Structure formats: structure tokens, C-alpha cells
Amino acid sequence: MEITDTQLAKVRQIAQTVVEGDMGAVEAAYLLLPILRRFSGLVTQDDLNFVIAIGSETDDLPLGPVRELWDPNVLIEKDREIARCDELWKDQFRATCERIQSRLLPS
Numbered sequence: 001m002e003i004t005d006t007q008l009a010k011v012r013q014i015a016q017t018v019v020e021g022d023m024g025a026v027e028a029a030y031l032l033l034p035i036l037r038r039f040s041g042l043v044t045q046d047d048l049n050f051v052i053a054i055g056s057e058t059d060d061l062p063l064g065p066v067r068e069l070w071d072p073n074v075l076i077e078k079d080r081e082i083a084r085c086d087e088l089w090k091d092q093f094r095a096t097c098e099r100i101q102s103r104l105l106p107s
């Protein structure tokens with residue numbers, strides 16, 4: 001199965017948003033992982049491994065629609081953990097997204 005234009009545009013948009021500093025590594029990895037796992041040729045193996053590692057390290061953090069089910073008081077602490085992880089991986093993940101952008105330049 002080939003990647004759709006919509007999926008490709010989503011990967012490009014997420015990468016651009018990270019490069020611009022408007023999305024952190026944890027949220028971006030959460031959004032990118034389903035696509036990159038399915039279409040691993042979009043990225044280098046090292047970059048894929050890094051995104052998978054972030055997903056694995058943060059799979060206990062509330063992301064996406066599931067946040068609505070969490071206690072707001074608990075979310076405060078979990079959001080601190082997300083912010084800590086984002087800061088830890090910020091530069092390396094931005095570089096990963098820059099490489100993704102380079103690989104996915106429109107032909």
C-alpha cells in the first residue's frame with residue numbers, strides 16, 4: 001500500500017510545525033508514529049527508531065482525545081512531564097523533522 005497525499009501532507013505539516021517551534025516532540029511523535037510505522041521508508045532507520053523511542057518512553061502520558069477522560073488535577077502533573085520530555089528532546093527532534101522535510105520535498 002502506498003502513502004496517500006493526505007498522509008504525506010500530514011507528515012510534512014507535523015514536521016513543519018515542530019521546526020517552527022509550535023509543537024513538541026511528544027505530541028509530534030504521537031501523531032507521526034502510526035504513519036511512520038506503516039510507511040517506514042519515509043525516514044531513515046535512525047530517525048524512525050528515535051520517534052519510536054519517544055513514543056515508547058511517553059506512552060503513559062495522556063495525548064489526543066484520551067485527555068478528556070483524565071482527571072484535570074492529574075493532567076497538570078502529566079503536562080509537566082510532557083513539557084520536561086519536550087525540552088529534553090527538542091533539539092534532536094527538530095533535527096529529525098528537518099531531515100523528514102528534506103526527504104519529503106515535493107518532486
